[in-house]
Amino acid sequence: MTQKIHKTGPIILSVDTSCDETSVSVTSGLTVLSNIVWSQSNTHAKFGGVVPNEARREHERKIDWVLKRALFYAKIQGNDLDAVSVTVGPGLAIALGVGINFAKELAGNYSKPLIAVNHLEGHLLSPLARAKNFQFPISNFQFKNKREETFSYQPPTSNNQPLTFPAFGIVVSGGNTLLVLIEKIGKYKILAQTIDDALGESLDKSARLLGLGYPGGAILEIFARKGNSKKYPLPLPMLGRENEGFYSYSGIKTAFSRMVNKLLTGCEQLDKQQIYDLAASYQHTAFEHFIRVTRKTISATIPIYNIQNTTYLFVGGGVAANADFRRRIRMMCKQLDFTPLFPYTKKLYGDNAAMIGAAAYFKYLKKDFIDPKKIDRIPDLKIGNAVRV
Amino acid sequence: MQIVLEKDVVVGDVVKVLQNGGLVIYPTETLYGAGVDATNEKAVKKLNLFKKRPAGKPYSIAVTDIGMARKFAVINSSAVKMYKTFLPGPVTIISNGRHILAKGVESERGTLGVRIPDYKLIIKIINNFNKPITATSANASYKKSPYNISDIFDNLSDKQKTLIDYVIDGGELPHREPSTVVDTTYEDISILRQGNVKLVKGNKVLSVSPDNTEDIAKNILQKYETYFGNRAIIFALKGDMGVGKTIFTKGLAKTLGITQTVTSPTFNLINSYSVNSPVKKLTHIDVWRIRSVDELWDINLVKEISDKSIVSIEWADKISDVIRKYHEEAIIIWVKIRFGKKENDRIISWGVSK
Numbered sequence: 001m002t003q004k005i006h007k008t009g010p011i012i013l014s015v016d017t018s019c020d021e022t023s024v025s026v027t028s029g030l031t032v033l034s035n036i037v038w039s040q041s042n043t044h045a046k047f048g049g050v051v052p053n054e055a056r057r058e059h060e061r062k063i064d065w066v067l068k069r070a071l072f073y074a075k076i077q078g079n080d081l082d083a084v085s086v087t088v089g090p091g092l093a094i095a096l097g098v099g100i101n102f103a104k105e106l107a108g109n110y111s112k113p114l115i116a117v118n119h120l121e122g123h124l125l126s127p128l129a130r131a132k133n134f135q136f137p138i139s140n141f142q143f144k145n146k147r148e149e150t151f152s153y154q155p156p157t158s159n160n161q162p163l164t165f166p167a168f169g170i171v172v173s174g175g176n177t178l179l180v181l182i183e184k185i186g187k188y189k190i191l192a193q194t195i196d197d198a199l200g201e202s203l204d205k206s207a208r209l210l211g212l213g214y215p216g217g218a219i220l221e222i223f224a225r226k227g228n229s230k231k232y233p234l235p236l237p238m239l240g241r242e243n244e245g246f247y248s249y250s251g252i253k254t255a256f257s258r259m260v261n262k263l264l265t266g267c268e269q270l271d272k273q274q275i276y277d278l279a280a281s282y283q284h285t286a287f288e289h290f291i292r293v294t295r296k297t298i299s300a301t302i303p304i305y306n307i308q309n310t311t312y313l314f315v316g317g318g319v320a321a322n323a324d325f326r327r328r329i330r331m332m333c334k335q336l337d338f339t340p341l342f343p344y345t346k347k348l349y350g351d352n353a354a355m356i357g358a359a360a361y362f363k364y365l366k367k368d369f370i371d372p373k374k375i376d377r378i379p380d381l382k383i384g385n386a387v388r389v
Numbered sequence: 390m391q392i393v394l395e396k397d398v399v400v401g402d403v404v405k406v407l408q409n410g411g412l413v414i415y416p417t418e419t420l421y422g423a424g425v426d427a428t429n430e431k432a433v434k435k436l437n438l439f440k441k442r443p444a445g446k447p448y449s450i451a452v453t454d455i456g457m458a459r460k461f462a463v464i465n466s467s468a469v470k471m472y473k474t475f476l477p478g479p480v481t482i483i484s485n486g487r488h489i490l491a492k493g494v495e496s497e498r499g500t501l502g503v504r505i506p507d508y509k510l511i512i513k514i515i516n517n518f519n520k521p522i523t524a525t526s527a528n529a530s531y532k533k534s535p536y537n538i539s540d541i542f543d544n545l546s547d548k549q550k551t552l553i554d555y556v557i558d559g560g561e562l563p564h565r566e567p568s569t570v571v572d573t574t575y576e577d578i579s580i581l582r583q584g585n586v587k588l589v590k591g592n593k594v595l596s597v598s599p600d601n602t603e604d605i606a607k608n609i610l611q612k613y614e615t616y617f618g619n620r621a622i623i624f625a626l627k628g629d630m631g632v633g634k635t636i637f638t639k640g641l642a643k644t645l646g647i648t649q650t651v652t653s654p655t656f657n658l659i660n661s662y663s664v665n666s667p668v669k670k671l672t673h674i675d676v677w678r679i680r681s682v683d684e685l686w687d688i689n690l691v692k693e694i695s696d697k698s699i700v701s702i703e704w705a706d707k708i709s710d711v712i713r714k715y716h717e718e719a720i721i722i723w724v725k726i727r728f729g730k731k732e733n734d735r736i737i738s739w740g741v742s743k
Binding site: 019091092174175176193195200209250253254256257258380 | 658660
């Protein structure tokens with residue numbers, strides 16, 4: 001049956017259970033053969049938040065089912081695999097543990113090497129994942145695996161140009177707000193990060209202040225489309241200090257909370273238009289701050305690292321699923337003469353295992369495997385050292 | 390059974406039901422309550438059946454004022470202070486009983502919980518009835534807290550429903566926590582259940598800036614320096630979104646010499662920072678995303694306590710019952726931060742719960 005496999009590289013089964021989602025994928029090189037995500041947001045909606053123990057039980061209950069579907073859709077059997085990879089951090093400790101134990105067992109059962117992946121690197125490299133029908137052009141980027149098979153990977157650029165490094169990358173999600181310098185794949189420097197709340201968290205919290213439930217970031221986006229972003233001006237965080245390498249979202253959250261409470265004095269609830277305008281105003285300010293700090297930091301970094309060639313900006317994480325956010329990133333890239341790289345499908349933005357597979361692919365090529373006896377969860381795992389530019 | 394909208398209630402009708410040993414469901418400023426004549430043994434037995442309550446669990450009573458309370462309980466001086474400050478309102482005050490109420494109302498050690506509902510209609514009914522009624526939530530034991538009539542009825546068996554004689558339908562109540570229970574029978578006031586009113590024996594200070602808040606955190610922490618490494622210290626932080634709970638924790642981190650940036654743990658729930666001193670680590674927890682208290686937190690807190698960590702818990706009021714369990718093993722400092730008049734003003738009150 002093996003001849004049926006769509007093989008464009010080593011076949012890796014990946015597992016991600018870093019927080020709310022239970023996900024298993026099968027990738028071949030950078031090609032996604034299957035990417036099954038079981039979201040617990042329905043369970044959590046009932047409680048208005050993540051219930052850690054519930055999260056663990058849900059992961060345990062669902063993971064076998066998710067695995068079966070991932071193998072089924074990829075038309076793969078356990079023996080066809082070249083490796084098993086799993087997220088070891090950062091994330092919710094109790095949830096990470098479920099995925100690691102599961103992956104360890106799978107790798108053991110099929111006697112395959114195990115690869116430990118940083119969840120953030122997964123988000124960062126998610127734009128490199130390719131769809132099954134993507135045609136790989138001939139490339140000068142070639143790798144050999146341990147069986148001396150040659151694999152090539154081609155950057156997802158429309159003009160068939162190979163990827164060049166250094167590049168930049170951003171990860172914007174519920175738990176992370178990062179700008180990194182990608183010296184090469186696997187080597188990162190943190191150029192800017194949040195000093196308090198993450199961008200996604202900030203959007204979720206503002207949505208909660210407007211009574212939009214949890215997680216509210218996605219609902220906020222829809223409401224913001226109908227609103228006037230200039231109606232309720234909010235102070236831009238770190239104004240004039242955008243070169244310090246920090247994002248900050250706690251001040252704007254406080255200002256927003258005060259604004260909402262003020263509007264609520266004397267009336268029972270906000271009217272629809274008020275909610276639309278407030279959503280638009282908040283989202284505008286939150287994104288504007290992100291773009292300002294990102295642009296300033298990138299501009300300061302370019303001369304230091306003598307970056308001259310075509311520069312790519314990798315964009316990953318759930319917040320980037322927001323169309324307005326991507327529009328702003330494109331505008332910024334135009335000004336900087338950068339090429340932005342976004343994941344090819346919405347599923348790759350939120351937490352998912354295929355992005356872990358993409359990151360694992362590069363580790364596989366370097367034979368960067370981990371001893372199953374030594375693998376452990378690292379809830380506060382970092383992606384690189386912070387540098388000040 | 391009669392279900393009557395609050396505006397249509399005739400006080401005399403309710404009083405008659407109570408006089409006949411009937412069971413009345415009534416709204417209060419916290420939850421819906423189940424009331425029977427607290428001096429009528431038969432009525433209290435009926436209430437036990439309704440609540441499916443194990444024998445030996447006492448009921449609080451609702452009275453109109455401190456004068457009425459004195460007839461059934463010994464109100465000592467610390468209780469008087471509590472009555473003056475908090476009643477009428479969502480606080481139940483425990484005193485020694487005078488042992489003249491129906492069996493099963495007072496606790497086995499003879500104490501009695503008294504409450505004065507901040508709800509005019511109910512005060513009027515008790516006043517006309519001229520006897521205390523039971524003040525217990527209108528759900529069966531371990532069932533959902535009742536904020537509207539269907540919360541109650543959806544969780545009752547047909548047999549339980551037949552026990553109800555009269556329902557005062559006050560509509561959907563604001564979702565407030567159950568009353569705070571305060572025991573005044575010992576010298577020290579101890580808090581048994583933390584509801585909407587937080588008690589802090591301690592201080593209140595004004596912070597005028599985030600830096601100021603960090604300094605206040607430092608000052609409070611330094612008062613407990615002698616316990617560093619011997620006992621866990623838990624900072625249970627309470628306050629609205631954006632009030633500065635993370636800023637307060639940043640102050641704790643600075644005091645301990647942590648140079649890493651302390652960021653919000655909302656997403657990961659827990660962030661730990663190692664410390665190079667008698668204290669080994671600072672653990673920063675945020676339970677904002679959590680809605681139900683479960684054993685996970687027990688397990689982790691036990692570990693933090695045995696590690697003698699300094700623990701900062703944001704939105705601690707959500708798991709206050711869990712935190713309070715450790716009052717012997719750990720020093721628990723409750724910190725409440727509120728917005729002040731000016732934009733950057735914060736009122737920080739804090740105290741140790743025993």
